[in-house]
Amino acid sequence: MLLDRAGHASVITHLGDEGLAQLKTREFDLVITDLRLPDASGLDIVAAVKALHPETQVILMTSFSSVESAIEALRRGANDYVIKPFDNDDFVFSVERALSERRTRKENAALRRNLKKVFTQHTIIGESDGVKRLLAMIQRVAATDANVLIQGESGCGKELVAQAIHFGGSRAQRPFVAVNCGAIPAELIESELFGHEKGAYTGASSASEGLIREASGGTLFLDEVSEMPLAAQVKLLRVLQERQVRPLGSNQSFLTDTRFLAASNRNLKESAERGSFRADLYYRLNVIAIHVPPLRERGADIELLARHFMHQFCRKFASPVTRMHKDFVEFLHHHSWPGNVRELQNVIERAVILADSDVLTLSDLEEMIATPARDGVAVIAPKGSDLPLSIEDYTKEIITQYQDRYGEAELAALLGIGRKALWVRRRHWDLYRTSESA
Known part of the structure; x- marks a missing residue:
């Protein structure tokens, strides 16, 4: 035949x-x-x-x-x-x-199936109960077009969760557009989101369709949505209700098929109750709520993530590092990680770069300044310290170790605090330079 x-x-x-x-x-x-x-x-x-x-x-x-x-x-x-x-x-x-x-x-x-696996099994790394619950929720939510509000501390991976939702659903082949609402000046955010006509404002030399229309058919991720000005919140609410967007300076509205995912490191419900965030917009975005656990609550995931970052940066920098010393790992487990996964990633990157052997040790962290904590104090790992790795203990330990080596301005900069804050802490803990106590 x-x-x-x-x-x-x-x-x-x-x-x-x-x-x-x-x-x-x-x-x-x-x-x-x-x-x-x-x-x-x-x-x-x-x-x-x-x-x-x-x-x-x-x-x-x-x-x-x-x-x-x-x-x-x-x-x-x-x-x-x-x-x-x-x-x-x-x-x-x-x-x-x-x-x-x-x-x-x-x-x-x-490819779509593999992409889903990449963003749910590999990019979001972890075996803790919290991560297992998170992945299960992502899988359920990805199959829908519902608006999702992702909440969690800074650096815990909220954008990765948004990507996993997008690439795990039916919109995976369509655009994923991310915008940090706190990074755009208040006077420009409406133009960025909703678009504008040529001449709509000073400097608008050409028309722009805006990010909402750019993401049509796909997903728009509004990171730090709590920072969006109230005027822009009103217009966003109208888009969510009517599924239409009107560019600045235009009398024409355009239909949009955009899924909205939003994220914040603040408690948006409390913000809505205080009036700093529109309650009606909060309820529109919060159709489904997802909480991303902080790194300090993820137990064994800390070492798992650290090894992942170690291998990643070893490849990037052609480093000879192959393993982590047990004291190094113990440090990772005891640290409070105020900057979450982003802080851990930065710590491992710096350690790999500075390592002078094939093993990461505490000496590779001796001058490591972590992401500033919520009160503005930076955390530094002292070599061989058996102290609990809290922010205050570390601050005290580093002042003790380095106050005779650095001037006031240098020591304050090392800690990430002001000179007055350094002075207050030294007096509170009765920490004096050798020259002062003599």
């Missing part, structure tokens, strides 16, 4: 019902059917095939006088048609083209 000679395995049936019975027991890449069968119409066969296996390709064979029926078959889901009598080479070409499209669709489906 022609298809066998072309290298394709085939199953032949002479009746429509026989062919459909085969399709109910297995899936085929391609179905070729005549328009006229002894027991059925080819148009009905096309519809039945697509109902059973939407991804299966269908080619309809018809005579020249039935071209209108062939066009109808295309409307019902057929991928191609050939007119009898046909040239064998042309027929084989049509078959090859249909099979190629089938392979492409399979590959794209596999």
